[in-house]
Amino acid sequence: MNIIVCIKQVPDTTEIKIDPVKNTLIREGVPSIMNPDDKGGLELALQMKDKYGANVTVITMGPPQADLILREAFAMGVDRAILLSDRKFAGADTLATSYALAGAIKTLDYDLIIAGRQAIDGDTAQVGPEMAEHLGLPQVSYVIDAERKENGNFIVKKENEDSVQTLEVEGKCVLTVLASAFEARYMTVAGIVDAYNKEVEVWGADKLDVDENKLGLKGSPTKVWQSFPKQLKAPGEVFEVSEEEAVEIIVKKLKEKHLI
Amino acid sequence: MDIKDYKNVYVFAEQRGGMIQSVAYELLGKARDLADALGEKVVAMLLGHNVKDQAQSLIEMGADEVLVADCPELKDYLTEQYSQVVYQMITAGCPSIVLYGATTIGRDLAPRIASRLKTGLTADCTKLEIGIVEETGEKQFRSTRPAFGGNLMATILCPNTRPQMSTVRPGVMQKRVREAGRKGTITMFAPKFDTSKFKVKVIETKMNCKCADDIADAKILVSGGRGVHDKEGFNKLQALADVLGGMVSSSRAMVDAGIMDHCFQVGQTGKTVRPNLYMACGISGAIQHLAGMEESDFIIAINKDKYAPIFSAADLGIVGDLHKIVPMLTERLKKDVEK
Ligand SMILES: Cc1cc2nc3c(=O)[nH]c(=O)nc-3n(C[C@H](O)[C@H](O)[C@H](O)COP(=O)(O)OP(=O)(O)OC[C@H]3O[C@@H](n4cnc5c(N)ncnc54)[C@H](O)[C@@H]3O)c2cc1C
Numbered sequence: 001m002n003i004i005v006c007i008k009q010v011p012d013t014t015e016i017k018i019d020p021v022k023n024t025l026i027r028e029g030v031p032s033i034m035n036p037d038d039k040g041g042l043e044l045a046l047q048m049k050d051k052y053g054a055n056v057t058v059i060t061m062g063p064p065q066a067d068l069i070l071r072e073a074f075a076m077g078v079d080r081a082i083l084l085s086d087r088k089f090a091g092a093d094t095l096a097t098s099y100a101l102a103g104a105i106k107t108l109d110y111d112l113i114i115a116g117r118q119a120i121d122g123d124t125a126q127v128g129p130e131m132a133e134h135l136g137l138p139q140v141s142y143v144i145d146a147e148r149k150e151n152g153n154f155i156v157k158k159e160n161e162d163s164v165q166t167l168e169v170e171g172k173c174v175l176t177v178l179a180s181a182f183e184a185r186y187m188t189v190a191g192i193v194d195a196y197n198k199e200v201e202v203w204g205a206d207k208l209d210v211d212e213n214k215l216g217l218k219g220s221p222t223k224v225w226q227s228f229p230k231q232l233k234a235p236g237e238v239f240e241v242s243e244e245e246a247v248e249i250i251v252k253k254l255k256e257k258h259l260i
Numbered sequence: 261m262d263i264k265d266y267k268n269v270y271v272f273a274e275q276r277g278g279m280i281q282s283v284a285y286e287l288l289g290k291a292r293d294l295a296d297a298l299g300e301k302v303v304a305m306l307l308g309h310n311v312k313d314q315a316q317s318l319i320e321m322g323a324d325e326v327l328v329a330d331c332p333e334l335k336d337y338l339t340e341q342y343s344q345v346v347y348q349m350i351t352a353g354c355p356s357i358v359l360y361g362a363t364t365i366g367r368d369l370a371p372r373i374a375s376r377l378k379t380g381l382t383a384d385c386t387k388l389e390i391g392i393v394e395e396t397g398e399k400q401f402r403s404t405r406p407a408f409g410g411n412l413m414a415t416i417l418c419p420n421t422r423p424q425m426s427t428v429r430p431g432v433m434q435k436r437v438r439e440a441g442r443k444g445t446i447t448m449f450a451p452k453f454d455t456s457k458f459k460v461k462v463i464e465t466k467m468n469c470k471c472a473d474d475i476a477d478a479k480i481l482v483s484g485g486r487g488v489h490d491k492e493g494f495n496k497l498q499a500l501a502d503v504l505g506g507m508v509s510s511s512r513a514m515v516d517a518g519i520m521d522h523c524f525q526v527g528q529t530g531k532t533v534r535p536n537l538y539m540a541c542g543i544s545g546a547i548q549h550l551a552g553m554e555e556s557d558f559i560i561a562i563n564k565d566k567y568a569p570i571f572s573a574a575d576l577g578i579v580g581d582l583h584k585i586v587p588m589l590t591e592r593l594k595k596d597v598e599k
């Protein structure tokens with residue numbers, strides 16, 4: 001079986017803070033990591049490799065520095081890593097990103113494609129389903145478990161707001177995976193050493209099965225018009241008083257606001 | 261076709277198990293504002309099996325027209341079945357704007373449609389408006405959304421392709437007051453299915469929600485975090501919620517700890533709530549939690565750490581031990597009620 005996993009390098013957004021004076025994002029010192037849901041997806045692929053035997057390929061589209069997460073993936077046990085890096089990909093929204101990824105995947109042999117549900121920087125959760133459509137494949141999103149049947153079908157569990165569904169998918173498909181469902185394995189020491197001896201393939205736009213006019217900024221229907229750090233609201237009053245006084249302050253406010 | 265010829269605001273009226281979801285009504289409320297600003301119509305798309313009787317309800321909540329596709333293939337949500345129908349409705353009607361709930365269904369369906377239509381989609385919006393372009397005086401659809409884990413807000417445009425599509429988080433927009441007997445058009449839509457593309461089937465659906473009431477509908481929420489410690493701590497919050505006539509909700513920490521069910525979770529990966537009163541007890545105020553509750557009308561925080569970030573989101577902050585204050589407050593309010 002051949003499995004392709006799409007992984008993205010992201011800033012660890014839990015470490016991002018807002019400068020309260022300048023009202024800007026503080027990005028210095030924020031580490032770059034493999035997107036958590038993608039690491040979950042990679043774990044699912046590696047579990048399938050352990051169980052059924054599989055070739056696992058990781059693909060990322062990004063700047064040359066994204067090499068780092070591909071090395072990490074090698075150290076976790078993947079067989080092949082591809083970096084899509086080209087000026088022509090720059091400025092892509094989710095439609096153009098998913099189009100480029102699909103254009104790379106079309107040139108490869110695969111039985112299953114795994115993506116993360118959502119990247120913690122762009123936060124849209126759109127790339128997986130948009131890519132599935134470009135490839136004309138069925139998709140299951142919010143995946144928490146998947147197995148392969150003898151006949152090549154997949155039995156997939158997905159988590160909804162109020163239910164867990166078990167679905168059967170006929171043949172090739174795209175799954176988008178939740179990090180919380182998969183505890184990713186650690187890199188092994190031998191794996192880390194090995195990772196730097198392996199080759200990361202770097203592909204430009206010319207290697208892909210695409211119409212170059214649909215890549216990057218040109219191929220992106222959405223435009224970020226304005227962006228601004230979230231406004232913090234003016235803080236209310238804070239009281240550090242005895243419990244009895246605290247209760248009276250709360251009761252008084254609740255009455256004032258007609259909440260009781 | 262010229263982009264000026266695309267008209268009307270379409271809303272995907274999500275139903276689950278034959279029940280129209282709250283988010284559909286919230287979207288209709290917003291769609292009404294947008295359509296009025298543009299001088300266009302609001303059209304709801306209702307897909308399902310034996311759902312057509314509910315079309316009138318969508319009209320009473322703001323739709324001018326409802327397109328109904330009612331057939332057995334659409335009973336349960338499945339990506340391809342629903343995508344084919346919504347795609348056909350959109351290509352037949354040429355709307356300028358299409359809105360979906362940012363639910364597990366909406367976030368599965370909308371990107372699929374965007375990719376099929378080769379148009380733009382803005383995710384998880386918290387604000388939608390019709391602005392005026394300064395240079396030309398033209399009306400422009402603007403969608404604002406959080407990114408970077410809620411630290412950054414971005415306003416997104418979709419200038420050159422139609423329709424312009426957005427998903428909106430449940431609980432963010434406001435429903436209109438129901439206008440009983442409001443008149444509108446109900447149009448039955450007969451989809452043409454390409455069944456060769458149906459590759460997914462449902463084997464089993466296990467409902468896992470243990471809550472009868474939805475925290476997103478509560479007017480008063482008493483919410484607990486790690487500072488509540490355990491189930492017994494939540495009993496104290498429940499007692500307070502009972503005298504206030506509200507519900508108990510939770511931070512993710514207590515859901516991850518298995519103490520509260522996920523359907524009670526407030527925040528980025530839980531629900532967005534905007535009650536009249538939100539009482540955050542023993543919640544630190546992480547940005548992902550704030551994302552789900554900061555639009556509440558009045559916020560009270562009780563936390564023993566005076567530097568807890570929740571205090572900067574609160575209208576009233578109390579530095580102290582919730583395990584003492586909450587029961588005392590409950591007793592005090594009970595006395596008031598008895599009077
Ligand atoms: C502030 C801001 C707001 C934005 N808002 C929108 C918007 O509303 N609509 C829109 O269309 N675009 C938007 N974009 C652009 C969007 O962030 C980029 O297109 C981004 O490359 C992909 O989107 P994402 O990070 O949301 O990925 P998601 O769709 O959340 O990612 C899902 C999965 O797809 C895979 N994946 C995603 N990107 C890559 C990659 N580069 N390489 C390999 N795998 C990948 C991963 O498996 C990932 O887990 C916005 C950008 C910014 C800066």
Ligand SMILES: Cc1cc2nc3c(=O)[nH]c(=O)nc-3n(C[C@H](O)[C@H](O)[C@H](O)COP(=O)(O)OP(=O)(O)OC[C@H]3O[C@@H](n4cnc5c(N)ncnc54)[C@H](O)[C@@H]3O)c2cc1C
Pocket residue numbers: 014120484485486487488510511512513514525526527528529530531541542543544545546547548549552562563564565568580581582583
């Ligand atoms: C991608 C992502 C999505 C997330 N989504 C969500 C989400 O949807 N919702 C959510 O809530 N979180 C979410 N989180 C987690 C979030 O970052 C925080 O970890 C979480 O909200 C912390 O929960 P808490 O405030 O209950 O716990 P803590 O941060 O541990 O805070 C406990 C607080 O209780 C106070 N306390 C302790 N004892 C007492 C006492 N006796 N009396 C009064 N106060 C006391 C402490 O001072 C402290 O401030 C998400 C995180 C990530 C990375």
